[in-house]
């Protein structure tokens with residue numbers, strides 16, 4: 001992995017790394033270095049979770065030290081921001097905006113060229129937010145609440161663990177859409193991915209009164225925008241789209257949109273029922289669905305009694 005120190009900080013490369021929070025080191029990452037760093041960070045987090053689960057504190061501490069020595073979450077996020085830049089494949093929320101622009105007519109509150117609404121009607125929770133200027137934030141369609149374990153922008157991204165976020169008491173604290181873009185694959189173990197999906201439910205709200213009779217609202221919300229690296233679905237021994245549909249179905253979600261590119265899979269899942277934790281009819285354990293030596297081990301498990 002090549003991490004080059006930057007000599008000057010003008011020009012397009014430094015603009016890509018500009019944030020409200022100053023970076024500890026002014027650095028640029030090549031595309032290859034970004035990919036290597038992201039992969040290595042995921043692997044170390046996975047090994048750390050395993051060592052913790054095994055009660056091996058010495059190994060766990062050593063792995064944490066290794067993660068930090070590689071730049072920790074901060075450098076990982078910079079590498080991920082690189083991935084979001086147009087030169088590296090772009091911002092995934094553009095896909096959500098394309099889908100919603102198609103269905104939300106001007107009478108639903110957005111109109112091309114219209115002045116920003118004083119307060120958009122739709123509320124979005126973006127979990128794992130690295131930027132306050134991505135397509136969904138700039139769309140004027142949403143009032144966006146952005147959270148991340150490590151905020152890159154104190155003013156606009158709340159530093160918060162979604163798994164610790166206080167459960168909402170009223171619809172004012174719930175959302176029409178939750179975005180989990182490249183977040184589940186960041187989590188180091190299968191069960192915590194299922195826990196995160198399950199935890200989205202109490203954060204979804206019933207349609208606000210003003211939109212209750214709007215067909216395009218009813219057909220698209222409340223919903224979950226989910227983005228994963230494509231191989232998590234297309235090349236895993238333990239997960240494919242049918243199994244993902246079954247897992248999501250058991251939580252009350254149905255797939256309404258999907259897009260598969262060479263790198264990413266994008267889904268929009270609408271929630272059909274009451275937004276409370278469902279009592280699971282059965283658990284989804286790690287089961288082989290796609291044998292093959294060259295496949296990866298990514299999966300999501302859903303187990304009872306973990307929350």
Ligand SMILES: C[S@@+](CC[C@H](N)C(=O)[O-])C[C@H]1O[C@@H](n2cnc3c(N)ncnc32)[C@H](O)[C@@H]1O
Pocket residue numbers: 073077080084092127128129130147148149150160161162163180181182183186187227
């Ligand atoms: C690969 S980045 C994805 C960023 C962006 N959403 C995208 O699509 O490029 C994953 C981010 O998820 C954040 N994250 C992971 N678990 C989280 C949690 N429980 N609560 C809030 N943020 C979380 C990480 O801190 C990291 O910044």
